[in-house]
Amino acid sequence: MDSNHQSNYKLSKTEKKFLRKQIKARHTLLRHEGIETVSCATQSLIVANGGLGNRVSRNQLLPVLEKCGLVDALLMPPNKPYSFVRYKTVEESKKAYDTLNGKEIVDDLGQKIILYLNFVEKAQWKELGLQALPPGLMVIEDIISSEDEKRLLESVNWTEDTDNQNFQKSLKHRRVKHFGYEFHYENNHVDKDKPLPGGLPDICDSILEKWLKEGFIKHKHDQLTVNQYEPGHGIPAHVDTHSAFEDEIVSLSLGSEIVMDFKHPDGVTVPVMLPCRSLLVMTGESRYLWTHGITPRKFDTVQASRGHKSGIITGDVEDLTLSKRGIRTSFTFRKVRQTPCNCSYPLVCDSQMKETSTSFPESDKEASQLEQEYVHQVYEEIARHFSSTRHTPWPHIVEFLKALPSGSLVADIGCGNGKYLGINKELYMIGCDRSQNLVDICREKHYQAFVCDALAVPIRSGSCDACISIAVIHHFATAERRVAALQELVRLLRPGGKALIYVWAMEQEYNNNKSKYLRENRISQEKKEEISNDTSVQELLVKQMPDVGNQDSAPSVPSINDFQDRGYNSRKVTNSKLPIHTNRTSFHSQDLLVPWHLKENPGKGKSIEPFGPLGSHDPGPVFHRYYHVFCEGEMEAACQTLSNISILQSYYDQGNWCVILQKV
Ligand SMILES: O=C(O)CCC(=O)C(=O)O
Ligand SMILES: [Fe+2]
Ligand SMILES: [Zn+2]
Incomplete structure (x- = not known):
């Protein structure tokens, strides 16, 4: 028996488990990511689980790897649960392979993660190439001094009595305060005839004046929304309502930097770093067509090099790491629009929607846009809640x-x-x-x-x-x-x-049997009539399928009209030619929009990503998903x-x- 065999023979139960996991990691990498590992020792290793996507930062991983030898390069691709390391010599990488396989480290949240290493021919990653900022977008660094930052932050009094301040919302997932005009999240609009008393804080007036003079902004804004985000908070992807505000929208980042994601309807996402004391200027395409949003999380993937401050987070995997979020307060300035919007993006413009409303799509492109907006974006927003209603397999x-x-x-x-x-x-x-x-x-x-x-x-x-x-x-x-x-x-x-x-x-009644979906309606009919003619689709879907799970109570959404959207990113659908389904009733059309009432803390005792623009005391936002229901x-x-x-x-x-x- 050779020594190798002997050592294999003596593998403990745990070692065997690690070996199995390591082999599994190898298969996963190949099947999932197309990354081939090799069995002979090379200078380079892929470190499964040691990736930014697993909340493992460069600062944490590098010292662990360096214990085994001189690290030539550490490639950490964005959002991936693995990274690549290249050592100076094969001996060093072998040492890492032997000592770090199955090693437990803690991620940036202090949770345990076990590393699995495999050799690869080369440590490489296809770089995304330098993406461009969305057209019309600018980030101006250091636009204000630290003193002004302090004064601005102090000018917002979050402790005021909320009962008397209809323009302050103590939201569950981020705090919001409005000046100039109140922004109504129920319809994503401002009441143009009812400016708030007091206008913008004085300090803002003088800062805007200065920016105007210096050419950073083109008009004087008259509406201010102050958002305050704790680590883990966010704002759903949205486009600020065209008909409510003029073209230029600017947002000043205070207190802490953050990464904001811009998404084109085609699906391209551009993460943009907004440093502390920088001004984000959105005009044209970036203001009207691209959505902007902040993913609720505690860490952002950022460029590690110090030279890089604002702008796109590139796919430069040799230079990515994680940055822990702090409390960020943003001052978003907008100018209230007095006439309908006539932008060049009629498909996403609520002012121009009547003529080009979302109707049954005629072309592939229209269909894909409809799916993007009424399927993909919606699932992205409701994912946690949706998941909490999906337990029981059929x-x-x-x-x-x-x-x-x-x-x-x-x-x-x-x-x-x-x-x-x-x-x-x-x-x-x-x-x-x-x-x-x-x-x-x-x-x-x-x-x-x-x-x-x-x-x-x-x-x-x-x-x-x-x-x-x-x-x-x-x-x-x-x-x-x-x-x-x-x-x-x-x-x-x-x-x-x-x-x-x-x-x-389409047939929810078949062979004289009503589907569970309709049966549930009968049961709750009495109650339903008491409150409104709308019920929760989430309950509907849960009960409609043998997928009841533990979703025993419907979200408390007593009286929302289906035709009213709540929250960002659920576009006004009143103009849509697609009918909106009434939950737990028979279908009257094969192509329709089905409402989903977002419950903001699904799952009992489970943590949920803080999300959504509404407070806990408000009913959750309503999203509409497109369906084509099939006939027999x-x-x-x-x-x-x-x-x-x-x-x-x-x-x-x-x-x-x-x-x-x-x-x-
Ligand atoms: O926090 C920010 O910078 C953006 C806020 C925002 O997009 C909004 O309130 O509409
Ligand atoms: Fe916005
Ligand atoms: Zn428009």
């Missing part, structure tokens, strides 16, 4: 998964909170979803999941033994896109592989247009149409 889906041979590779396309990823431990399951926040939830549960669009899944053709698509295809806005999503599922399957597909049915036979007809498949089974299951396909 029996027929469990049955399908349990019947698959062990070792099958199964993809869950549109995996949501990963409810099905752990059903059958004998399977190798991977999930993907369009929502980063839902994928994050899957990862928290240690499932393998990644973000992608169901129309372009980055998995090799013919590589899956099975796929599931649960409650996903009904979110595509044209027949062509629904077929394309089905086609993509089939592409992933190997010949003989099976796909299970569930979509919401419609799913089969769509499947029949696909080549190389046969339909093994089709059935109705609690308000859903379901098919099982096989690739031939």
Whole structure:
């Protein structure tokens, strides 16, 4: 017996477990990220779990790695749970491999993380390249002195009696105060005829005057919103209402720096660092078309080098680290608009919406925009709450998964909170979803999941033994896109592989049986009539499916009219030609918007990302999700247009149409 074998033989239980995990990490990296590890020793290692995406900062990881030798480079890609390290010599990297595999370190929040290292040919990362700032956006550093910063911060009295201050909102997740005009989050508007007494604080007036003279701003603003964010707080992605405010909107960052994310409707995200005492100026495209928002978290991924202060956080992986957030107070100045907006972005302009309202989409581009706004953005916002209502797997889906041979590779396309990823431990399951926040939830549960669009899944053709698509295809806005999503599922399957597909049915009453969804309505009818003609879709969806979970109480949303949006990022839908569904009633249209009332602290005792512009005493914001509900036979007809498949089974299951396909 050689010594190597002998040492293997003597591996303790824990060591064996680590070895298994290390091998698992190797597979995950390959399958998930396309990163190949090698078995022979090289100078470079990939450190699984030691990444910015796991809240491990450069400052924490580097000293650990340096204990094993001279580190030539440490590459930390943004939002990834791993990093790459290159040592000067192979001996050093070998030492790291031997001593750090299975090593426990603590992340920036003090939680334990175990590192798994594998050799790679090269420590490399495709850099994103320098992105440009959104057009019309500027960050002016050091626009005010520290003295002025102090004076400004002192000018806001947060301790005033809130009863007498209708313009101060002690929100649960961030504090807000308005001057000049009150901003109403119920309709994302200001009351133009009712300026607040007192106008802007004097100190602001003089600062604005100065900026105007120096050419930093083009007009004098008359409305001020002061937001105060504690670490972990944020503001949902939104565009400030076009019809409420003029073009130029500026925001002064005080107290602490923060990273703000700008998103183009196409999905491009540009993270922008706003240093302390800097002024963010949003005009043109960046003000009208791009959303801006602050992700609720305690750390931001930032450039490590000192030279870099404001602007884009690039993908320069040799220079990224984490920065702990402090309390940031922002002064956002806007000018109230007196005439309708006539910007060049009619698709996202509420003033111009009547002519170009969100209606049934006619082109692929319109469909994709509709999905972006009424599906993707909404799931991003409601992810935590949504997830808290999704516990119980549906029996027929469990049955399908349990019947698959062990070792099958199964993809869950549109995996949501990963409810099905752990059903059958004998399977190798991977999930993907369009929502980063839902994928994050899957990862928290240690499932393998990644973000992608169901129309372009980055998995090799013919590589899956099975796929599931649960409650996903009904979110595509044209027949062509629904077929394309089905086609993509089939592409992933190997010949003989099976796909299970569930979509919401138009028929909520079938064979004289009302679906649970409608039955629940009857039960709560009395109560419902007492309060309003609107009920909670969240309860509806929970009860509609065999997915009741522990969501026993509906959010207390007594009297919100569906036609009224609450909160940022749920665009006014009154002008939309798409009907808004009344919860727990039959469908009257196949294409519709279904409201979701956001409950702000879902899950009992569970922590939730602080989010949303409304206070705890307010009803949560309402979001609208687009659905195309399927008629009987419609799913089969769509499947029949696909080549190389046969339909093994089709059935109705609690308000859903379901098919099982096989690739031939
Ligand atoms: O905190 C900020 O800088 C931005 C605030 C904001 O976007 C808003 O209140 O509309
Ligand atoms: Fe804003
Ligand atoms: Zn506009």
